[in-house]
Amino acid sequence: MDENTLQELKDTARRIRALTIDQIGYFGVGHIGGALSIVEALTILYYRHMNIDPQNPAKRDRDQFILSKGHAGPALYSVLADKGYFPQEWLHTLNVGGTRLPSHADMVRTPGIDMTAGSLGQGLSAGIGKALGHRIDGIDSKIYVIIGDGESNEGQVWEAAMSASHYKLNNLIAFTDYNKMQIDGYTQDIMDLDDLNAKWVGFGWNVLRVDGHSFPALNRAICKAKEEKCRPTMIIMDTIKGKGAYFAEGNLGNHNMPFDYDTAKEAIARLEKGAE
Amino acid sequence: MGKEKDMRATYNDTLIDLAASDERIVLMEADLMNASGTVTFKSTYPERFFDMGVAEANMAGVAAGLSSVGKIPFAASFAPFASRKTYDQFFISANYAHLNVKMVGTDPGITAQVNGGTHMSFEDGGLMRNIPGLVVFEPCDNVSLEKLIRKAAEYEGCTYMRLHRKGGNIIYKEDDEFELGKGVVLRDGSDVTLVATGLVMVAEALEAADELKKEGISAAVIDMHTVKPIDRELIVKYAQKTGAFVTCENHQVVNFLGSAVAEVLVEEHPALLKRVGVQDEFGEVGKLDYLKKRYGLTAANIADNARAILTQKKQ
Ligand SMILES: Cc1ncc(C[n+]2csc(CCOP(=O)(O)OP(=O)(O)O)c2C)c(N)n1
Numbered sequence: 114m115d116e117n118t119l120q121e122l123k124d125t126a127r128r129i130r131a132l133t134i135d136q137i138g139y140f141g142v143g144h145i146g147g148a149l150s151i152v153e154a155l156t157i158l159y160y161r162h163m164n165i166d167p168q169n170p171a172k173r174d175r176d177q178f179i180l181s182k183g184h185a186g187p188a189l190y191s192v193l194a195d196k197g198y199f200p201q202e203w204l205h206t207l208n209v210g211g212t213r214l215p216s217h218a219d220m221v222r223t224p225g226i227d228m229t230a231g232s233l234g235q236g237l238s239a240g241i242g243k244a245l246g247h248r249i250d251g252i253d254s255k256i257y258v259i260i261g262d263g264e265s266n267e268g269q270v271w272e273a274a275m276s277a278s279h280y281k282l283n284n285l286i287a288f289t290d291y292n293k294m295q296i297d298g299y300t301q302d303i304m305d306l307d308d309l310n311a312k313w314v315g316f317g318w319n320v321l322r323v324d325g326h327s328f329p330a331l332n333r334a335i336c337k338a339k340e341e342k343c344r345p346t347m348i349i350m351d352t353i354k355g356k357g358a359y360f361a362e363g364n365l366g367n368h369n370m371p372f373d374y375d376t377a378k379e380a381i382a383r384l385e386k387g388a389e
Numbered sequence: 390m391g392k393e394k395d396m397r398a399t400y401n402d403t404l405i406d407l408a409a410s411d412e413r414i415v416l417m418e419a420d421l422m423n424a425s426g427t428v429t430f431k432s433t434y435p436e437r438f439f440d441m442g443v444a445e446a447n448m449a450g451v452a453a454g455l456s457s458v459g460k461i462p463f464a465a466s467f468a469p470f471a472s473r474k475t476y477d478q479f480f481i482s483a484n485y486a487h488l489n490v491k492m493v494g495t496d497p498g499i500t501a502q503v504n505g506g507t508h509m510s511f512e513d514g515g516l517m518r519n520i521p522g523l524v525v526f527e528p529c530d531n532v533s534l535e536k537l538i539r540k541a542a543e544y545e546g547c548t549y550m551r552l553h554r555k556g557g558n559i560i561y562k563e564d565d566e567f568e569l570g571k572g573v574v575l576r577d578g579s580d581v582t583l584v585a586t587g588l589v590m591v592a593e594a595l596e597a598a599d600e601l602k603k604e605g606i607s608a609a610v611i612d613m614h615t616v617k618p619i620d621r622e623l624i625v626k627y628a629q630k631t632g633a634f635v636t637c638e639n640h641q642v643v644n645f646l647g648s649a650v651a652e653v654l655v656e657e658h659p660a661l662l663k664r665v666g667v668q669d670e671f672g673e674v675g676k677l678d679y680l681k682k683r684y685g686l687t688a689a690n691i692a693d694n695a696r697a698i699l700t701q702k703k704q
C-alpha cells in the first residue's frame with residue numbers, strides 16, 4: 114500500500130470516527146466502544162475493497178456487508194452518509210422517534226444497509242445465505258460480515274461456522290472484532306474465548322490474524338482472503354474498544370455510554386490535533 | 390413513575406435476601422449483569438452467580454440442569470432474548486421436564502426504548518403464555534415486585550417475569566400481600582373495568598380512571614399482575630358488575646392480557662371488551678414518551694376506549 118493511499122485511508126477513518134462521536138454525542142448516549150473499534154475495518158472495506166455504488170444501492174452484483182454486531186450501527190451510518198447513501202444531516206436523528214437511523218442496523222429503514230441485525234449471533238448465518246444465493250446465481254461478489262467477540266458466545270455463530278466451511282464458501286469473508294470486551298467485563302472473565310484462532314481453524318476456515326487498526330495489515334488480509342479458493346475466511350482483528358475517543362478508549366464502561374455534546378466536540382478536536 | 394427505586398435494584402436486593410435464607414437460590418445472567426443490576430448479588434454470593442456470556446439458549450439449558458439437582462435458578466436477559474432465544478430450551482429442558490426455572494425478561498415492550506425494534510418485545514408474554522402450566526407475571530411497582538419474587542421462589546415450577554429495569558413506582562403499601570394468579574382491585578367502579586398489567590400500563594390505567602371520574606364515569610382498575618393463570622373469578626365478578634372492559638398492556642394485544650381476558654369473558658360471562666396495547670406491529674426506536682404515543686399506550690387512549698365502550702354499552 115503506497116503512502117498516499119495510506120494517508121487517504123487514515124484521513125477517511127478520522128472523518129468516520131469524528132462523525133460517529135458527533136452522532137452519538139449529539140443524542141447523548143450510545144454504543145461508542147464497539148462502534149469505534151471497527152472504524153478501520155469499515156473504512157478499508159467501503160473505500161477500497163467493496164464493489165458498491167451509492168447511486169444504485171441495490172445493484173445486483175455488488176459486494177454486501179453485514180454488521181452482525183448491529184449495535185455498532187452509528188459507525189456504519191457515518192460511512193454510508195459520507196459515501197452519499199443519505200444526507201449527512203440524518204446523523205443527528207439517531208434514535209430520535211421516527212428516525213431512519215435506529216441504534217441497531219436495520220435494512221428496512223436505512224439506505225445502504227444489506228442486513229438487519231441487533232439480536233446478536235444472527236449475521237453470519239445471513240451472510241452464508243447471501244453467499245449461497247450468489248453462488249446459485251453465478252454472481253461473482255464477496256459477502257463481508259463483522260461479528261463481535263462477545264457475540265461469539267452465541268451458539269449460532271458456531272453453527273454458522275460449521276455450515277460455511279461445509280459449503281466451501283470462499284465468497285464469504287468474516288471479521289471478528291476482537292476488542293476483548295463485552296458488556297459485563299473482559300471477554301476473558303465473562304466467557305473466555307481461549308484460543309479463538311484455533312477454534313476457527315478447527316471449523317475449517319482460512320484464519321488470518323491482524324491488527325484491526327492497521328490499514329496495511331487489514332489490506333493484506335483482505336487481499337489474501339479474496340484469493341482463497343475453497344474456504345471461508347475469518348480475519349480476527351485485534352482492536353481496542355472505544356479507539357480514538359479519549360473518554361472511552363479502553364475503558365470497560367464504554368459499551369453503551371452516556372456523554373454530552375461538549376465531550377464529543379472535545380474528543381473530535383483531540384482527534385484532529387492528533388492528525389497534525 | 391421514575392422517581393422511585395429502580396425495579397432492578399429491588400430484584401437484586403430481594404434475591405440477595407432470599408439467597409441468605411435459601412441456599413438453593415442461584416442467579417444467572419447473559420452478559421447483562423450491569424443492565425439487570427445484579428452486581429451486588431454477584432459480589433455477595435459469587436459461588437451462586439453465573440454469567441453465561443451472550444448465550445441465552447445455553448443459559449436456559451444450564452438453568453434446567455441446575456434445577457434438576459435441586460437449585461432454584463433465576464435467569465435474566467432482555468425480554469426478547471429471555472423468551473425468543475431461549476424458547477425451546479426453556480420449553481423442553483425446563484417446562485416439559487417439570488423443573489423449576491425462574492426466567493426473567495427485562496425491559497419489556499416499549500421500555501426497551503432506544504435499543505429499538507430488535508430489543509422491543511411485544512410477544513414475549515404471548516410466547517410464554519403458550520407454554521403449558523407456566524406462571525407468567527408482570528409486577529407494576531416495587532412492593533408487588535418484591536412480594537411476587539418471593540412467591541415465585543416459593544412456587545415449585547417454572548415462572549416467567551417481565552421486569553422493568555429502570556425506574557419504579559409505589560402503588561401498594563409495604564404490608565400488602567399478593568398471590569400469583571390473583572388480581573388486585575386497585576379501585577372499585579361500576580361503569581367499566583380497566584384491567585392492566587405492568588409498570589407502564591397500571592399507572593396509565595389509574596390516570597385514565599382519574600380522568601374518567603371527572604366526567605362522572607366510574608371505572609374500576611384491576612392490577613392483573615399474573616396473566617397466566619388468569620384470575621377468572623375476578624374477571625367474572627367485574628363482568629357482572631360493569632359488563633364492559635378495557636385491557637391495558639405494554640405488549641401485543643395478541644395472546645397476552647387482552648386475549649386472556651377475552652377468553653374468560655367469552656367462555657364464562659360475555660361482556661364488552663376493548664384491548665389497548667400494540668396492534669400487531671413491530672417495535673421501533675425512540676424514547677418512552679414517543680413510544681407511548683406511537684403505540685397508544687397512554688391514559689388518554691385508555692380513557693377514549695372506555696368512553697367508546699360505554700357508548701356501545703348504552704346502545
Ligand atoms: C441475543 C442478544 N443478547 C444480548 C444482547 C445485548 N447486548 C448487546 S451488545 C452485547 C455485548 C456484545 O459484546 P461484543 O460482541 O464483544 O460487542 P462489542 O465489544 O464489539 O461492542 C450484548 C450482550 C443482544 N443485543 N443480543
Ligand SMILES: [Mg+2]
Pocket residue numbers: 261262263290291292293294295
Ligand atoms: Mg467485544
